[in-house]
Amino acid sequence: MLAQEIAKRVRSGETTPSEVLAAYLARVERLEPQLHAFIRLNPRALEEARRVEGRLAAGEALPLAGVPVALKDNICTRGLETTCASRVLASFVPPYDATVVERLRQAGAVVLGKTNMDEFAMGSSTEYSAFGPTRNPWDPERVPGGTSGGSAAAVAADLAPVALGTDTGGSVRQPAAFCGVYGFKPTYGRISRYGVVATASSLDQVGTLARTVADLALLTDVVSGPDPRDSTSLEAEPRFAQALGAPVGGLTVGVIKEALAEGNSPGVLEALERFRAVMEGRGVRFVEVSVPTLRYALAAYYIVNTAEISSNLARYDGTLYGLRVPGEDSVETMMRTREKGFGPEARRRILMGTFVLSAGYYAAYYGRALRARARLKADMEAAFAQADLLLTPTSPTPAFRLGEKTGDPLAMYLADVDTVAVNLVGLPAMSLPAGFEGALPVGLQLVAPPLRDELLFSLAQAFEEATGGQFARQALP
Numbered sequence: 467m468l469a470q471e472i473a474k475r476v477r478s479g480e481t482t483p484s485e486v487l488a489a490y491l492a493r494v495e496r497l498e499p500q501l502h503a504f505i506r507l508n509p510r511a512l513e514e515a516r517r518v519e520g521r522l523a524a525g526e527a528l529p530l531a532g533v534p535v536a537l538k539d540n541i542c543t544r545g546l547e548t549t550c551a552s553r554v555l556a557s558f559v560p561p562y563d564a565t566v567v568e569r570l571r572q573a574g575a576v577v578l579g580k581t582n583m584d585e586f587a588m589g590s591s592t593e594y595s596a597f598g599p600t601r602n603p604w605d606p607e608r609v610p611g612g613t614s615g616g617s618a619a620a621v622a623a624d625l626a627p628v629a630l631g632t633d634t635g636g637s638v639r640q641p642a643a644f645c646g647v648y649g650f651k652p653t654y655g656r657i658s659r660y661g662v663v664a665t666a667s668s669l670d671q672v673g674t675l676a677r678t679v680a681d682l683a684l685l686t687d688v689v690s691g692p693d694p695r696d697s698t699s700l701e702a703e704p705r706f707a708q709a710l711g712a713p714v715g716g717l718t719v720g721v722i723k724e725a726l727a728e729g730n731s732p733g734v735l736e737a738l739e740r741f742r743a744v745m746e747g748r749g750v751r752f753v754e755v756s757v758p759t760l761r762y763a764l765a766a767y768y769i770v771n772t773a774e775i776s777s778n779l780a781r782y783d784g785t786l787y788g789l790r791v792p793g794e795d796s797v798e799t800m801m802r803t804r805e806k807g808f809g810p811e812a813r814r815r816i817l818m819g820t821f822v823l824s825a826g827y828y829a830a831y832y833g834r835a836l837r838a839r840a841r842l843k844a845d846m847e848a849a850f851a852q853a854d855l856l857l858t859p860t861s862p863t864p865a866f867r868l869g870e871k872t873g874d875p876l877a878m879y880l881a882d883v884d885t886v887a888v889n890l891v892g893l894p895a896m897s898l899p900a901g902f903e904g905a906l907p908v909g910l911q912l913v914a915p916p917l918r919d920e921l922l923f924s925l926a927q928a929f930e931e932a933t934g935g936q937f938a939r940q941a942l943p
């Protein structure tokens with residue numbers, strides 16, 4: 467079901483939050499064994515659904531009344547384990563809710579469970595989870611994308627109508643594309659990160675996933691907006707639902723030529739052409755734009771990302787959180803805990819990040835990456851002087867096979883070629899379902915200028931409406 471419909475039917479008394487929850491739990495029970503989208507369900511969900519019933523009876527207006535939501539397992543939930551799919555946090559129970567969770571509960575949503583991800587949000591396939599991979603609901607031999615692969619698979623298969631993920635370099639958009647759902651990453655600062663476990667702090671944002679633009683807007687309106695507890699939060703009020711139905715005629719979309727230069731599969735190029743033809747029919751103008759420094763984005767991203775990870779992950783040392791493997795003294799305890807607690811990709815990033823920040827190499831790597839980041843920002847600004855929005859593939863290919871890239875870290879990093887630039891510059895972007903290649907969904911990425919997030923929703927909805935929503939079908943009906 468769709469979130470909008472659920473909330474409406476619950477508010478009108480046609481159904482109750484407990485009934486909705488029961489229906490979803492039955493579906494999870496049936497499909498979860500083949501998908502493994504969740505790390506854990508919320509054992510108190512029914513209790514929470516009943517509480518929403520009480521609030522409805524008391525006359526509270528609840529925009530997400532009785533809507534079950536799936537949360538990526540790096541978003542803190544009070545009293546419910548939050549593991550980041552890592553052994554090092556396997557038993558960590560947060561003492562508080564993240565702001566986004568607080569806002570969801572306030573709006574009447576029911577936390578259904580915590581979704582699978584790559585350990586500490588490092589990866590592109592959800593295969594780097596300490597709890598085993600998630601499978602793509604469109605093809606069980608393929609990955610759902612990552613790192614929010616559990617959230618995307620859950621929404622695609624309607625194990626939950628909507629979900630939250632996080633996006634550091636594409637982790638909401640790329641799984642959304644691979645699973646055929648909408649995935650939105652806001653302007654840096656528009657959704658609070660209070661209570662969200664840090665991966666790379668200058669890049670991380672919470673993002674939203676849904677099967678229609680209207681559901682995406684409903685969810686995004688609830689979770690975004692200023693938060694005094696997050697110092698990077700911006701003073702911008704959410705107006706996502708209001709952006710739906712806005713006229714798009716006269717807008718200019720800039721197709722980034724460097725993103726089309728090579729390596730895109732036929733279904734991706736076909737989706738781009740179709741998008742262009744459909745939207746031209748609605749009065750949107752298309753131009754070619756150039757972002758010359760885009761080709762440095764991936765290299766700069768993997769330096770900035772690993773540098774920040776090496777610093778953020780220093781806190782998992784057996785002292786304050788999660789796993790503790792005792793040794794002879796504190797140093798040995800730290801070493802044992804970290805050796806046991808982190809998987810191979812986390813280790814690789816900590817090592818790379820420590821290296822690029824080290825005294826002898828700082829200027830050559832981290833310093834240069836920051837300069838590339840500044841140039842990229844300038845190039846993006848220049849592109850936005852020619853176009854209201856930018857367009858690229860979300861990923862050069864549809865979902866790849868399980869095991870296809872796990873033996874080759876560089877090949878896995880290359881899967882992010884279209885998504886990381888947006889995070890380096892802090893821009894808002896959305897992946898929208900725009901086609902199929904065989905049985906596999908294909909996504910396109912729209913990018914907007916800072917704080918123009920709502921524009922993405924207007925254009926995506928115009929495309930959805932013009933194509934009758936045919937590219938955002940539910941998997942496993």
Ligand code: GLN
Nearest residue numbers: 587589633634635636637
């Ligand atoms: N795949 C990218 C990485 O591994 C992005 C991950 C993310 O957005 N969390 O860093």
